[in-house]
Amino acid sequence: MILVVGASGELGGRVAELLRSAGHEVRCLVRLNSDEARLREIGAEVVHGDLTVPASLKAACQDTDTVIATATAITRRLAGTSPATIQAVDEEGMSSLVDAAEAAGVRRFVYISFTGADAAIGTPLARAKLATERRLAISSLQPVVVRSDAFQEVQFSPMARFDMAAGKITVIGKGNTKRRWVAAADVAALIAAVATEPNPPLMIEFGGPEPLTKNEAIAIATELTHHRMKVQRIPRSVARLAVRLLDRRNDALSSVFGAGLHQDLHEATWDDKPLRERGINARTVSEYLREQAHDLI
DSSP: OEEEETTTSHHHHHHHHHHHHTTOOEEEEEOTTSOOHHHHHTTOEEEEOOTTOHHHHHHHHTTOSEEEEOOOSHHHHHHTOOOSOHIIIIIIIHHHHHHHHHHHTOOEEEEEEETTGGGOOOOHHHHHHHHHHHHHHTSSSEEEEEEEOOBHHHHTSGGGTEETTTTEEEEESOSOOOBOOBOHHHHHHHHHHHHHSSSOOSEEEEOOSOOBOHHHHHHHHHHHHTSOOEEEEEOHHHHHHHHHHHTTTOHHHHHHHHHHHHHHHSOOOOOSHHHHHTTOOOOOHHHHHHHHHHHHO
């Protein structure tokens, strides 16, 4: 049995579907009032629980061989739909999940983190990710830390102020640092693979197949849409100040500014080799932008 924590989200849902399509028994931990229809349709077992309720995690982990943890509070925090903080969910809740997995005799724990985490800006989400990595390192479990570059679907969307339709883009920093933004579907495919392969690495750091700067992505968007993009640039010093000021006032926004600053400061030293090794034909940023531009026509 494989337990997916975060299956009501886009990434976790994709992982659950891939595992079920491969014939694996899958249990999904979801919060009450979450949409379970998609998970029940694929034949997954659904149990109710919450990372902030340790007792529910103990029950979910019983008779489970592998735990996959993709859950995070940041999306709901940004939407204003959850009072539970990033610290309560992503740090303390994940620690409780590791405790429950150990107590239940779980063998493997697959955890989604982010590339370059060791050099991260000290945001609530970064602190939580690193704390969970450290907790897993001293656990009795077989940890598989999946450090993924940022998702294309997030970074190049109106939500992240990359609005191709409106022709308005916001860039944190200089925008000339090459990253390897990756498709969520490709990350899900890798997670599903390492959850079931015999001897996965303890840590996998990877991104998409195309090294690209934010400025280069803007140039591609301009060419595809045939109209000039209005670009607002937030200096690094302003982003650093926002991270500090928002830390305790708005943990999600502080984490967003920190992630943008981190991406502008640290060039990708990772590549798509872990994807290629598993036969995953990953999508490039250029391909994603082309798809988005086509939808605008």
